[in-house]
Amino acid sequence: MEIALDAMGGDHAPGPIVAGALKALELDPELRVTLVGDQAAIMPFLGETVPARVTIFHCTQVIGMDESPAAGFRRKPDNSIARCWQLLAQSKVGGIVSAGNTGAMVAGGLFSRRFLRHIDRPGIATVMPTLRGPSIMLDVGANVNPKAEQLFHYGVMGEIYARLMLNKAKPTIGLMNVGSEEGKGNELIKATQNLFNNSPLRGNYIGNIEGRDIHQGVADVIVTDGFVGNVVLKVCEGLFDFMIKMVGNELSQTLVNEKDLAKKALQTLISRYDYSAFGGAPLLGIDGICIISHGSSGERAIANALALAAQLARAGINNQIVQELDQLPALLSANQSAN
Amino acid sequence: MEIALDAMGGDHAPGPIVAGALKALELDPELRVTLVGDQAAIMPFLGETVPARVTIFHCTQVIGMDESPAAGFRRKPDNSIARCWQLLAQSKVGGIVSAGNTGAMVAGGLFSRRFLRHIDRPGIATVMPTLRGPSIMLDVGANVNPKAEQLFHYGVMGEIYARLMLNKAKPTIGLMNVGSEEGKGNELIKATQNLFNNSPLRGNYIGNIEGRDIHQGVADVIVTDGFVGNVVLKVCEGLFDFMIKMVGNELSQTLVNEKDLAKKALQTLISRYDYSAFGGAPLLGIDGICIISHGSSGERAIANALALAAQLARAGINNQIVQELDQLPALLSANQSAN
Numbered sequence: 001m002e003i004a005l006d007a008m009g010g011d012h013a014p015g016p017i018v019a020g021a022l023k024a025l026e027l028d029p030e031l032r033v034t035l036v037g038d039q040a041a042i043m044p045f046l047g048e049t050v051p052a053r054v055t056i057f058h059c060t061q062v063i064g065m066d067e068s069p070a071a072g073f074r075r076k077p078d079n080s081i082a083r084c085w086q087l088l089a090q091s092k093v094g095g096i097v098s099a100g101n102t103g104a105m106v107a108g109g110l111f112s113r114r115f116l117r118h119i120d121r122p123g124i125a126t127v128m129p130t131l132r133g134p135s136i137m138l139d140v141g142a143n144v145n146p147k148a149e150q151l152f153h154y155g156v157m158g159e160i161y162a163r164l165m166l167n168k169a170k171p172t173i174g175l176m177n178v179g180s181e182e183g184k185g186n187e188l189i190k191a192t193q194n195l196f197n198n199s200p201l202r203g204n205y206i207g208n209i210e211g212r213d214i215h216q217g218v219a220d221v222i223v224t225d226g227f228v229g230n231v232v233l234k235v236c237e238g239l240f241d242f243m244i245k246m247v248g249n250e251l252s253q254t255l256v257n258e259k260d261l262a263k264k265a266l267q268t269l270i271s272r273y274d275y276s277a278f279g280g281a282p283l284l285g286i287d288g289i290c291i292i293s294h295g296s297s298g299e300r301a302i303a304n305a306l307a308l309a310a311q312l313a314r315a316g317i318n319n320q321i322v323q324e325l326d327q328l329p330a331l332l333s334a335n336q337s338a339n
Numbered sequence: 340m341e342i343a344l345d346a347m348g349g350d351h352a353p354g355p356i357v358a359g360a361l362k363a364l365e366l367d368p369e370l371r372v373t374l375v376g377d378q379a380a381i382m383p384f385l386g387e388t389v390p391a392r393v394t395i396f397h398c399t400q401v402i403g404m405d406e407s408p409a410a411g412f413r414r415k416p417d418n419s420i421a422r423c424w425q426l427l428a429q430s431k432v433g434g435i436v437s438a439g440n441t442g443a444m445v446a447g448g449l450f451s452r453r454f455l456r457h458i459d460r461p462g463i464a465t466v467m468p469t470l471r472g473p474s475i476m477l478d479v480g481a482n483v484n485p486k487a488e489q490l491f492h493y494g495v496m497g498e499i500y501a502r503l504m505l506n507k508a509k510p511t512i513g514l515m516n517v518g519s520e521e522g523k524g525n526e527l528i529k530a531t532q533n534l535f536n537n538s539p540l541r542g543n544y545i546g547n548i549e550g551r552d553i554h555q556g557v558a559d560v561i562v563t564d565g566f567v568g569n570v571v572l573k574v575c576e577g578l579f580d581f582m583i584k585m586v587g588n589e590l591s592q593t594l595v596n597e598k599d600l601a602k603k604a605l606q607t608l609i610s611r612y613d614y615s616a617f618g619g620a621p622l623l624g625i626d627g628i629c630i631i632s633h634g635s636s637g638e639r640a641i642a643n644a645l646a647l648a649a650q651l652a653r654a655g656i657n658n659q660i661v662q663e664l665d666q667l668p669a670l671l672s673a674n675q676s677a678n
Binding site: 068129176181183185186211215224226228231232233235239240241242250254255257258261273 | 405470524549550553554555567573575589595596597
């Protein structure tokens with residue numbers, strides 16, 4: 001199992017990125033990692049020699065975290081993200097991981113057009129904490145203007161991902177909307193409802209869910225367009241920080257002798273729900289494994305991201321997706337003529 | 340100042356709704372309230388006689404909280420929300436307040452077509468708590484498929500509302516997007532950016548903001564479409580509840596002698612940031628004042644909503660909006676030809 005890791009991607013690269021790779025290698029004896037980036041910048045974090053199961057793929061450029069992806073790819077042909085995608089396209093690796101510029105990772109995938117059969121726009125699937133354990137939400141930013149069929153495909157892929165990640169035999173799927181009743185929402189939503197209701201997934205599909213249902217854990221898989229999903233994800237990050245600060249202030253004003261214990265409790269909560277600690281979010285629909293990690297990823301997040309990539313590759317998630325999609329057109333048209 | 344109050348709207352109507360009206364009347368000697376609803380249901384909460392400055396407008400029907408607004412209006416012509424809008428249309432009241440079915444309140448406004456000059460779709464403006472004090476977000480659900488010009492108008496109206504509500508001389512305006520750079524987002528967003536950049540509001544406009552900026556208080560006014568705004572608002576409600584529960588659990592497992600103090604601290608936080616406690620959200624763009632309150636509104640929220648309606652009416656918010664919009668077309672075209 002060979003994974004390419006963008007050693008230059010992330011707020012703190014390359015130090016914690018390389019450290020994360022070493023940690024992942026320690027935990028998984030079958031894993032091999034290609035570190036993609038500036039050899040001179042990477043080497044100091046590897047010790048005196050390149051460790052076993054590590055390869056360095058040297059490249060000279062990096063797309064900045066806030067750089068326009070299109071401009072970055074144009075101006076910097078030797079950037080680390082493009083090189084990762086190239087290694088995947090040449091089947092030299094089974095997966096790629098980056099904590100760098102998310103837009104550039106998605107753009108690299110779109111340029112490569114290395115999509116699974118039936119998929120014309122990949123989507124990013126993230127894990128959301130809820131009162132009933134984690135849920136999967138997708139898309140959270142790869143596709144801000146999706147068609148109904150693409151949203152439906154996100155449901156198909158999300159359901160398979162949820163089976164693997166959440167260990168659920170039959171994950172439920174909810175469609176993000178502004179109300180729970182059928183008929184609510186815009187035209188895109190209505191067309192997507194129709195596809196779910198007439199598909200083999202209709203047994204998983206629980207219909208519309210609203211924003212407040214997410215953290216209740218009402219659905220295992222939350223399907224939404226990349227604009228809404230991205231805003232929601234970031235709103236959650238921001239509100240989480242806001243709440244921790246406000247709760248911390250309030251407790252430090254109210255408690256007398258147990259302020260330190262309260263701090264510890266909040267710290268536990270932060271580490272449990274830290275959105276950056278899930279390792280990363282797969283870009284589903286790519287022929288290969290592509291994991292997009294949070295820009296603030298440290299050693300632990302990168303090690304988790306590499307482990308996630310290996311896990312998804314070994315589980316054959318893409319074969320499962322393609323098999324399910326292969327069966328859909330016939331079933332869909334059969335359903336439509338029956339209705 | 341006469342305000343019509345939907346006495347039948349809300350999860351707990353009519354008891355706390357009527358109580359809220361009485362409280363508002365006590366606090367504002369110039370206020371008069373028309374209670375719209377079933378006289379027999381309302382009377383028990385008024386005491387033996389109808390108090391001074393209270394009128395009852397009897398009607399026999401109620402649109403349920405989860406009922407389809409269109410079906411509700413069709414099947415129940417004598418519903419309390421329709422009667423409120425009728426009183427406004429006949430200029431018998433200067434404003435209306437309801438904690439009932441939000442969709443029905445919006446639909447009533449759309450049916451009435453009692454819009455301010457230049458406005459073709461009203462928008463709901465809500466208050467969001469942030470680290471730097473409250474911000475205004477609109478639209479949060481009236482218009483799930485807006486045009487760029489409508490989003491721009493939400494900016495104009497939100498800026499005036501923010502001047503009144505937040506007491507800021509020059510509120511900043513941010514456009515909700517999936518990234519902070521110009522050029523990010525879908526076509527709607529790009530067209531809206533263009534309108535702001537070429538308008539007299541360009542000095543207030545700070546460009547794109549992301550989901551995580553909201554609770555940082557980066558913008559005083561957050562402009563977004565009703566689909567995204569509605570999802571965000573409800574996600575915030577849900578995540579707030581989730582966090583309070585998780586923090587409460589963690590503290591009760593960690594603290595020893597000061598659990599009750601911690602509970603008190605969380606309770607303080609809940610009452611300070613309770614989304615239902617802001618009274619209500621104005622539907623801006625209506626010729627008249629229309630306040631939509633949270634379904635769970637109790638006495639305090641209703642009293643606040645009536646006070647808000649009276650405040651906005653007295654401040655002449657609609658005159659200010661129309662005056663600003665009157666000047667826009669000339670300025671906009673002047674700017675466009677100058678560029």
